[in-house]
Amino acid sequence: MLIARQADMQVAGLAGSGEEAVELYSALRPDVTLMDLQLGRMSGVDAIAAIRHIDARARIVVLTMFHGDEDMYRALEAGAATYVLKEAAFADLVQAVRDVHRGRPPLMSPEVRAKLAGRAARPVLTPREVEVVGHIRQGLRNREIATVCGISEETVQTHVKSILLKLDAQDRTAAVSIALSRGIIH
Secondary structure: OOOOOOOOOOOOOOOHHHHHHHHHHHHHHOOOOOOOOEEEEEOOHHHHHHHHHOOOOOEEEEEEEEOOOHHHHHHHHHHHOEEEOOOOOOOHHHHHHHHHHOOOOOOOOHHHHHHHHHHOOOOOOOOHHHHHHHHOOOOOOOHHHHHHOOOHHHHHOOOOHHHHHHHHOOOOHHHHHHHHHHOOOO
């Protein structure tokens, strides 16, 4: 609604899911796409990647409430031009859309820049470690995680130790809390 009020902008379409966003992009080819990350079965990050596969020049601005450094990194890695938090001033969002449309590098908020810089300085969890911390969040014990993942219990223990070290967590509960706050898991 606020974008539609801008004299130099027009809303071409609205999508309620990642799949619908990809379909609408393909049909409408908007100059700039605003993308949330929480879209149901197909995440916003997956939708960004799919849109960029259709059109490598697609200009996408993420507008979300997700504050996690991993969420930010994944969105930008998938091809988003910038990342705007929903609590940002409306003028900042409008300026980001205009900058992206004009091909200018958009300014990111100090919070987004700081989180991305912090993420770059930290060790990254492997895909298997992300899977294991997700199972820990579900309350599974090492033996149960081993069964679900098709690996030995000793391998799970190795992954858990690595997760604790990489996240600088004292225990499994702290690791889950950190992984949730950083957007490593949801």
